Amino acid sequence: MARSTDSQVPRQPIPSREFWLIETKGLRKSYPSRKRSKAATVDAVRGIDLSVAAGEIFGFLGPNGAGKTTTLRMLATLIRPDGGAARIAGADLLTDPGEVRRRIGYVAQGGGTADAVSAREELVLQARMYGIGKSEARQRTEDAVKSFDLTEFADRPCSSYSGGQRRRLDIALGVIHGPNVLFLDEPTVGLDPPSRSQVWDEIRRLRTEGMTVFVTTHYLDEADALCDRIAIIDHGGTVAEGTPEELKREIAGDVVLVGLELGDGAADRSQRAADALRAEPYLHRLELQGEDGLRLYVENGAAAIPQLLRTLEGAGLAPGTVQLQRPSLDDVFLARTGRSLKQN
Amino acid sequence: MKLARDTWLVFQRQLLLMARTPVWIAVGVIQPLFYLLLFAPLLKPVFAPMGATTYAETYQIYVPGLLAVLVIFGGLFTGFSLLGELRAGIIERSRVTPVSRLALLLGRALREVVALLVQAVIITLLALPFGLQVRLLDLLLAYLLLALLALMTSAISYGIALLVPSDSALAPVVNTIAQPIALLSGVLLPLALAPHWLQAAAHWNPFYWAVEGMRALFSGHLGDNAVWQSLLIVAAMTVAAVFWSARLFSSRVR
Ligand SMILES: Nc1ncnc2c1ncn2[C@@H]1O[C@H](COP(=O)(O)OP(=O)(O)OP(=O)(O)O)[C@@H](O)[C@H]1O
Numbered sequence: 026m027a028r029s030t031d032s033q034v035p036r037q038p039i040p041s042r043e044f045w046l047i048e049t050k051g052l053r054k055s056y057p058s059r060k061r062s063k064a065a066t067v068d069a070v071r072g073i074d075l076s077v078a079a080g081e082i083f084g085f086l087g088p089n090g091a092g093k094t095t096t097l098r099m100l101a102t103l104i105r106p107d108g109g110a111a112r113i114a115g116a117d118l119l120t121d122p123g124e125v126r127r128r129i130g131y132v133a134q135g136g137g138t139a140d141a142v143s144a145r146e147e148l149v150l151q152a153r154m155y156g157i158g159k160s161e162a163r164q165r166t167e168d169a170v171k172s173f174d175l176t177e178f179a180d181r182p183c184s185s186y187s188g189g190q191r192r193r194l195d196i197a198l199g200v201i202h203g204p205n206v207l208f209l210d211e212p213t214v215g216l217d218p219p220s221r222s223q224v225w226d227e228i229r230r231l232r233t234e235g236m237t238v239f240v241t242t243h244y245l246d247e248a249d250a251l252c253d254r255i256a257i258i259d260h261g262g263t264v265a266e267g268t269p270e271e272l273k274r275e276i277a278g279d280v281v282l283v284g285l286e287l288g289d290g291a292a293d294r295s296q297r298a299a300d301a302l303r304a305e306p307y308l309h310r311l312e313l314q315g316e317d318g319l320r321l322y323v324e325n326g327a328a329a330i331p332q333l334l335r336t337l338e339g340a341g342l343a344p345g346t347v348q349l350q351r352p353s354l355d356d357v358f359l360a361r362t363g364r365s366l367k368q369n
Numbered sequence: 370m371k372l373a374r375d376t377w378l379v380f381q382r383q384l385l386l387m388a389r390t391p392v393w394i395a396v397g398v399i400q401p402l403f404y405l406l407l408f409a410p411l412l413k414p415v416f417a418p419m420g421a422t423t424y425a426e427t428y429q430i431y432v433p434g435l436l437a438v439l440v441i442f443g444g445l446f447t448g449f450s451l452l453g454e455l456r457a458g459i460i461e462r463s464r465v466t467p468v469s470r471l472a473l474l475l476g477r478a479l480r481e482v483v484a485l486l487v488q489a490v491i492i493t494l495l496a497l498p499f500g501l502q503v504r505l506l507d508l509l510l511a512y513l514l515l516a517l518l519a520l521m522t523s524a525i526s527y528g529i530a531l532l533v534p535s536d537s538a539l540a541p542v543v544n545t546i547a548q549p550i551a552l553l554s555g556v557l558l559p560l561a562l563a564p565h566w567l568q569a570a571a572h573w574n575p576f577y578w579a580v581e582g583m584r585a586l587f588s589g590h591l592g593d594n595a596v597w598q599s600l601l602i603v604a605a606m607t608v609a610a611v612f613w614s615a616r617l618f619s620s621r622v623r
């Protein structure tokens with residue numbers, strides 16, 4: 026699957042329809058703004074082009090309000106796009122939403138279970154809503170209870186579940202009918218680390234069973250560790266697309282973190298350090314980080330560190346700490362948008 | 370047929386949810402009981418212009434009106450249960466499945482019809498010792514009218530719940546609709562007492578005709594014009610309300 030995401034390189038011709046399980050072109054959605062100003066709208070999603078291959082975990086990474094949920098709800102036939110087109114698992118989103126519904130599963134950001142009923146009851150109902158017969162629905166429920174490890178609490182009311190248990194049930198509900206594509210909206214938000222990795226394991230298991238998974242997240246580590254390929258979305262548009270490795274490689278070189286002395290005048294010192302370093306030939310990019318830190322993007326970290334230390338000494342500034350880092354997805358986001366995802 | 374199957378599916382789940390929260394039945398019975406025991410005796414002089422001279426006659430006029438208003442109000446306020454389901458994401462979860470959108474509405478509205486009819490039966494039974502008399506055929510027709518009223522008002526209420534921008538907006542909106550309807554239907558006080566312009570206004574209230582039909586049935590006047598008129602008006606309005614609400618169910622989401 027050698028696919029290029031660099032827009033300079035001509036794209037490969039799009040393979041047969043079965044290869045791309047999700048394809049969108051210029052998907053748009055705006056909402057009327059709450060403010061009483063005349064005809065103001067919020068452009069939640071402004072023209073999204075995506076291609077998701079069969080059998081991959083595709084991540085949709087973006088800060089709060091970027092338009093992730095809106096995109097997902099359009100793809101899941103819940104809201105009608107204002108413009109653009111999409112094909113999902115071979116069905117056209119706009120002309121054949123009924124067929125799309127049969128081929129996808131969708132798990133909303135907040136789930137969707139009733140408090141007073143149990144996991145088993147919800148699973149049976151969900152299967153029946155997909156038109157599955159009674160005994161088959163029961164069989165699938167038992168299978169799901171086993172494979173998603175719900176046995177322990179499957180007959181208790183949903184109101185009594187922990188966050189992780191509830192999330193596992195949500196995902197089990199999303200796949201009870203054996204969809205081709207599963208949409209998961211922020212599946213691990215608010216979970217503790219063990220529940221989180223359990224949810225990741227479930228998602229990976231679904232991929233090995235041949236499912237294509239489209240997952241939104243605003244966690245960098247989740248996009249990095251879980252997803253085969255990601256698109257970064259900001260203000261309703263994609264700013265980058267590729268494998269996490271490819272994206273990080275685009276930020277050529279290394280990141281050097283320089284921590285200056287804390288205390289009075291720290292801001293002034295870091296400003297002076299930035300001025301001194303800005304002209305250095307090996308520097309790609311420089312960001313101030315907090316009051317007393319600098320974030321330097323350089324060609325080769327090991328070679329740059331001695332040089333930048335000399336420069337700083339020459340300016341009479343002694344760095345407290347120097348750290349060499351590989352670029353992260355946050356650096357990609359920063360490079361593309363000028364902001365850090367972490368500050369959100 | 371898919372619609373019938375899906376409606377049954379949604380209806381069953383709604384009944385299950387109702388059975389698991391039994392508070393509704395206590396509240397639903399105790400409230401009308403208060404009206405029956407505390408309010409009705411006060412009304413004897415009030416209903417005198419309509420020919421009520423005894424308690425039994427008062428109940429004969431009061432009970433059908435009480436049943437109608439109970440069903441109208443019960444139906445109009447059922448949107449709150451939908452708001453809860455919208456907030457929990459249950460409606461959204463259903464809407465990504467191929468389940469019939471009309472069934473999502475009908476299954477819920479039928480749950481409300483059943484709940485309200487159960488209350489109506491209880492009140493009828495409780496009123497019998499006070500001297501209420503009604504023939505079985507008349508009673509069954511009255512319940513049919515009530516069932517249509519319940520279906521119509523819950524469909525309207527679900528529609529409003531899908532349209533209002535926030536939870537806190539539903540109560541004032543529904544109240545604003547329900548109050549004039551109740552006042553102009555001549556339920557709590559007979560319109561015979563009202564000035565002419567108010568009586569004229571009431572004739573434009575479809576629920577006034579429903580109450581007239583109920584009273585005719587409870588007085589044993591099966592052939593009265595009010596009976597077929599009320600059934601026709603209420604049936605037509607029910608179809609319109611269900612149609613309107615079903616469209617919102619398939620297009621509107623929050
Ligand atoms: N129903 C709505 N009416 C008006 N504006 C909306 C509506 N839904 C979303 N928006 C706006 O559209 C934008 C995108 O919202 P969306 O929910 O898609 O973001 P998101 O990326 O999912 O964010 P989060 O990470 O917080 O879930 C936001 O500015 C949001 O306020």
Ligand SMILES: [Mg+2]
Pocket residue numbers: 093094095134210211
């Ligand atoms: Mg979201």
